[in-house]
Amino acid sequence: MIHPTTIIEASAKIGKNFKAGPFCYIGPNVTIGDDVELKSHVVIEGHTTLGHRNIIFPFATIGHIPQDKKYAGEMARLEIGDDNRIREYVTMHPGTATGNTVTSIGNRGLFMVGTHIAHDCIIGDDVIFANQATLAGHVIVEDHVIIGGLSAVHQFVRIGAHAMIGGMSGVEHDVIPYGIVIGERARLSGLNLVGLKRRGFSQKAISALREAYKTLFTPDLVQENNTFQQRLALLKEAQADIPEIDALIQFIQGESHRNLCMPKG
16 A cells, blocks of 8 residues: 555654555654555655554645754654644644754644644644644644634744634734634634534533623723733632633633733724
Protein backbone atom coordinates (compact mmCIF):
# COMPACT_ATOMS: atom_id res chain seq x y z
CA MET A 1 0.00 0.00 0.00
CA ILE A 2 3.04 2.29 -0.39
CA HIS A 3 3.52 3.82 -3.83
CA PRO A 4 7.02 3.20 -5.25
CA THR A 5 7.67 6.94 -5.63
CA THR A 6 7.24 7.55 -1.88
CA ILE A 7 10.46 7.87 0.13
CA ILE A 8 10.62 6.68 3.75
CA GLU A 9 13.93 7.19 5.53
CA ALA A 10 15.29 4.02 7.10
CA SER A 11 15.13 5.24 10.72
CA ALA A 12 11.51 6.42 10.52
CA LYS A 13 9.08 4.35 12.59
CA ILE A 14 5.96 3.33 10.71
CA GLY A 15 2.90 1.63 12.23
CA LYS A 16 0.69 -1.14 10.86
CA ASN A 17 -1.55 -0.82 7.81
CA PHE A 18 0.21 2.30 6.54
CA LYS A 19 -0.88 3.70 3.17
CA ALA A 20 0.98 6.30 1.10
CA GLY A 21 0.20 7.54 -2.39
CA PRO A 22 2.68 8.97 -4.91
CA PHE A 23 5.55 11.27 -4.06
CA CYS A 24 5.32 11.40 -0.28
CA TYR A 25 8.38 11.89 1.91
CA ILE A 26 8.85 10.78 5.53
CA GLY A 27 11.94 12.02 7.36
CA PRO A 28 14.34 10.05 9.57
CA ASN A 29 12.96 11.24 12.93
CA VAL A 30 9.29 10.71 12.20
CA THR A 31 7.08 8.24 14.11
CA ILE A 32 3.73 7.26 12.58
CA GLY A 33 1.01 5.21 14.28
CA ASP A 34 -1.29 2.54 12.89
CA ASP A 35 -3.83 2.90 10.07
CA VAL A 36 -2.47 6.21 8.79
CA GLU A 37 -3.05 7.25 5.18
CA LEU A 38 -1.14 9.84 3.15
CA LYS A 39 -3.01 10.58 -0.08
CA SER A 40 -0.08 11.91 -2.16
CA HIS A 41 2.66 14.59 -2.16
CA VAL A 42 2.68 14.76 1.65
CA VAL A 43 5.90 15.75 3.43
CA ILE A 44 6.44 14.83 7.10
CA GLU A 45 9.73 16.04 8.55
CA GLY A 46 11.44 16.86 11.83
CA HIS A 47 10.89 15.19 15.20
CA THR A 48 7.24 14.56 14.44
CA THR A 49 4.95 11.99 16.05
CA LEU A 50 1.72 11.20 14.25
CA GLY A 51 -0.91 9.13 16.07
CA HIS A 52 -3.31 6.49 14.77
CA ARG A 53 -5.91 6.70 11.97
CA ASN A 54 -4.91 10.09 10.68
CA ILE A 55 -5.56 10.97 7.03
CA ILE A 56 -3.40 13.61 5.33
CA PHE A 57 -4.28 15.03 1.92
CA PRO A 58 -2.01 16.23 -0.93
CA PHE A 59 0.60 18.93 -0.47
CA ALA A 60 0.32 19.15 3.31
CA THR A 61 3.67 19.96 4.92
CA ILE A 62 4.05 18.64 8.45
CA GLY A 63 6.98 19.19 10.83
CA HIS A 64 9.29 21.47 8.84
CA ILE A 65 11.24 24.08 10.81
CA PRO A 66 9.25 27.03 12.24
CA GLN A 67 8.80 30.30 10.38
CA ASP A 68 10.58 32.09 13.22
CA LYS A 69 13.84 34.01 12.82
CA LYS A 70 14.80 33.12 16.40
CA TYR A 71 14.80 29.41 15.59
CA ALA A 72 18.43 28.26 15.68
CA GLY A 73 18.16 24.58 14.82
CA GLU A 74 17.34 23.40 18.33
CA MET A 75 15.65 20.01 18.70
CA ALA A 76 11.91 20.62 18.85
CA ARG A 77 8.88 18.40 18.43
CA LEU A 78 5.50 18.27 16.75
CA GLU A 79 3.03 15.85 18.35
CA ILE A 80 -0.23 15.03 16.57
CA GLY A 81 -2.91 12.84 18.15
CA ASP A 82 -5.36 10.36 16.61
CA ASP A 83 -8.19 10.49 14.05
CA ASN A 84 -7.37 13.86 12.54
CA ARG A 85 -8.24 14.93 8.98
CA ILE A 86 -5.52 17.19 7.60
CA ARG A 87 -6.52 18.60 4.23
CA GLU A 88 -4.58 20.04 1.30
CA TYR A 89 -1.80 22.60 1.84
CA VAL A 90 -1.98 22.49 5.64
CA THR A 91 1.23 23.48 7.44
CA MET A 92 2.08 22.47 11.01
CA HIS A 93 5.40 23.41 12.64
CA PRO A 94 7.28 22.15 15.71
CA GLY A 95 8.04 24.21 18.79
CA THR A 96 11.00 26.45 19.57
CA ALA A 97 13.33 27.10 22.49
CA THR A 98 11.38 30.28 23.30
CA GLY A 99 8.30 28.12 23.97
CA ASN A 100 8.05 24.58 25.31
CA THR A 101 9.93 23.14 22.29
CA VAL A 102 6.73 21.35 21.30
CA THR A 103 3.65 22.01 19.20
CA SER A 104 0.78 19.74 20.22
CA ILE A 105 -2.29 18.81 18.19
CA GLY A 106 -5.10 16.83 19.83
CA ASN A 107 -7.51 14.21 18.51
CA ARG A 108 -10.35 14.17 15.96
CA GLY A 109 -9.57 17.59 14.49
CA LEU A 110 -10.57 18.74 11.03
CA PHE A 111 -8.01 21.08 9.48
CA MET A 112 -9.34 22.34 6.16
CA VAL A 113 -7.40 23.61 3.14
CA GLY A 114 -4.54 25.96 3.92
CA THR A 115 -4.73 25.84 7.72
CA HIS A 116 -1.51 27.02 9.37
CA ILE A 117 -0.44 25.96 12.87
CA ALA A 118 2.67 27.87 13.92
CA HIS A 119 5.35 26.97 16.45
CA ASP A 120 4.54 26.23 20.11
CA CYS A 121 0.77 26.11 19.62
CA ILE A 122 -1.34 23.80 21.80
CA ILE A 123 -4.51 22.55 20.11
CA GLY A 124 -7.20 20.54 21.90
CA ASP A 125 -9.58 17.81 20.73
CA ASP A 126 -12.51 17.97 18.28
CA VAL A 127 -11.57 21.32 16.75
CA ILE A 128 -12.55 22.56 13.29
CA PHE A 129 -10.31 24.97 11.41
CA ALA A 130 -12.00 26.18 8.21
CA ASN A 131 -10.12 27.06 5.00
CA GLN A 132 -7.06 29.30 5.48
CA ALA A 133 -7.46 29.61 9.26
CA THR A 134 -4.07 30.63 10.64
CA LEU A 135 -2.49 30.63 14.09
CA ALA A 136 0.62 32.61 15.01
CA GLY A 137 3.05 31.16 17.55
CA HIS A 138 2.24 30.17 21.15
CA VAL A 139 -1.55 30.12 20.64
CA ILE A 140 -3.68 27.86 22.86
CA VAL A 141 -6.92 26.49 21.41
CA GLU A 142 -9.02 24.40 23.78
CA ASP A 143 -11.46 21.57 22.92
CA HIS A 144 -14.41 21.92 20.50
CA VAL A 145 -13.33 25.29 19.11
CA ILE A 146 -14.38 26.30 15.58
CA ILE A 147 -12.27 28.84 13.67
CA GLY A 148 -13.90 30.29 10.57
CA GLY A 149 -12.29 30.62 7.16
CA LEU A 150 -9.64 33.28 6.48
CA SER A 151 -9.32 34.07 10.19
CA ALA A 152 -6.00 34.93 11.83
CA VAL A 153 -5.11 34.53 15.51
CA HIS A 154 -2.35 36.67 17.05
CA GLN A 155 0.54 35.06 18.93
CA PHE A 156 -0.01 34.12 22.60
CA VAL A 157 -3.81 34.34 22.32
CA ARG A 158 -5.91 31.76 24.23
CA ILE A 159 -9.22 30.51 22.84
CA GLY A 160 -11.46 28.81 25.40
CA ALA A 161 -13.37 25.56 24.93
CA HIS A 162 -16.53 25.58 22.76
CA ALA A 163 -15.79 29.07 21.42
CA MET A 164 -16.37 30.05 17.80
CA ILE A 165 -14.37 32.49 15.70
CA GLY A 166 -16.37 33.96 12.81
CA GLY A 167 -14.91 33.94 9.31
CA MET A 168 -12.42 36.65 8.27
CA SER A 169 -11.75 37.67 11.88
CA GLY A 170 -8.50 39.00 13.28
CA VAL A 171 -8.22 37.79 16.89
CA GLU A 172 -5.84 39.83 19.05
CA HIS A 173 -7.20 39.03 22.53
CA ASP A 174 -8.20 35.98 24.56
CA VAL A 175 -11.62 34.51 23.72
CA ILE A 176 -13.69 33.24 26.66
CA PRO A 177 -14.97 29.63 26.69
CA TYR A 178 -18.40 29.31 25.01
CA GLY A 179 -18.02 32.76 23.40
CA ILE A 180 -18.37 33.86 19.80
CA VAL A 181 -16.25 36.60 18.26
CA ILE A 182 -16.22 38.21 14.83
CA GLY A 183 -14.74 41.20 13.05
CA GLU A 184 -11.70 42.56 11.25
CA ARG A 185 -10.42 43.25 14.76
CA ALA A 186 -12.52 40.63 16.47
CA ARG A 187 -14.93 41.62 19.25
CA LEU A 188 -16.92 39.40 21.57
CA SER A 189 -20.47 39.22 20.22
CA GLY A 190 -22.21 36.75 22.53
CA LEU A 191 -22.22 33.05 23.31
CA ASN A 192 -21.82 30.19 20.86
CA LEU A 193 -25.37 29.02 21.57
CA VAL A 194 -25.75 26.92 18.43
CA GLY A 195 -22.58 24.99 19.25
CA LEU A 196 -23.61 24.48 22.88
CA LYS A 197 -27.01 23.07 21.86
CA ARG A 198 -25.46 20.79 19.24
CA ARG A 199 -23.05 19.39 21.81
CA GLY A 200 -25.81 18.56 24.26
CA PHE A 201 -25.31 21.20 26.94
CA SER A 202 -28.28 21.27 29.30
CA GLN A 203 -30.73 24.15 29.33
CA LYS A 204 -29.65 24.83 32.92
CA ALA A 205 -26.03 25.23 31.84
CA ILE A 206 -26.94 27.44 28.87
CA SER A 207 -29.16 29.64 31.04
CA ALA A 208 -26.36 29.97 33.59
CA LEU A 209 -23.92 30.98 30.87
CA ARG A 210 -26.38 33.58 29.57
CA GLU A 211 -26.62 35.10 33.04
CA ALA A 212 -22.85 34.98 33.42
CA TYR A 213 -22.39 36.80 30.12
CA LYS A 214 -24.84 39.52 31.20
CA THR A 215 -23.06 39.95 34.50
CA LEU A 216 -19.62 40.23 32.96
CA PHE A 217 -20.16 41.95 29.63
CA THR A 218 -23.49 43.88 29.56
CA PRO A 219 -22.88 47.27 31.17
CA ASP A 220 -26.52 48.26 31.70
CA LEU A 221 -27.09 45.23 33.93
CA VAL A 222 -24.42 46.16 36.46
CA GLN A 223 -24.00 49.09 38.78
CA GLU A 224 -22.27 52.10 37.35
CA ASN A 225 -18.49 52.21 37.93
CA ASN A 226 -18.25 48.48 38.71
CA THR A 227 -14.93 47.16 37.46
CA PHE A 228 -14.65 43.92 35.53
CA GLN A 229 -13.00 42.30 38.55
CA GLN A 230 -15.91 43.34 40.75
CA ARG A 231 -18.36 41.84 38.26
CA LEU A 232 -16.28 38.67 38.19
CA ALA A 233 -16.49 38.50 41.98
CA LEU A 234 -20.28 38.82 41.75
CA LEU A 235 -20.35 35.95 39.28
CA LYS A 236 -18.20 33.75 41.51
CA GLU A 237 -20.49 34.39 44.45
CA ALA A 238 -23.70 33.75 42.52
CA GLN A 239 -22.92 30.73 40.33
CA ALA A 240 -19.62 29.23 41.39
CA ASP A 241 -20.98 25.67 41.79
CA ILE A 242 -21.92 25.26 38.12
CA PRO A 243 -19.15 23.44 36.19
CA GLU A 244 -19.47 25.56 33.05
CA ILE A 245 -19.24 28.75 35.11
CA ASP A 246 -16.24 27.36 36.99
CA ALA A 247 -14.53 26.71 33.64
CA LEU A 248 -15.31 30.26 32.49
CA ILE A 249 -13.94 31.80 35.69
CA GLN A 250 -10.79 29.65 35.65
CA PHE A 251 -10.10 30.66 32.05
CA ILE A 252 -10.51 34.37 32.84
CA GLN A 253 -8.22 34.09 35.86
CA GLY A 254 -5.66 31.91 34.07
CA GLU A 255 -2.18 33.09 33.15
CA SER A 256 -2.20 35.02 29.89
CA HIS A 257 -0.13 37.35 27.73
CA ARG A 258 -3.25 39.02 26.30
CA ASN A 259 -6.29 40.91 27.51
CA LEU A 260 -9.75 39.42 27.06
CA CYS A 261 -11.63 39.94 23.83
CA MET A 262 -14.52 42.23 24.88
CA PRO A 263 -17.77 43.39 23.26
CA LYS A 264 -17.70 46.48 21.07
CA GLY A 265 -18.35 49.74 22.83
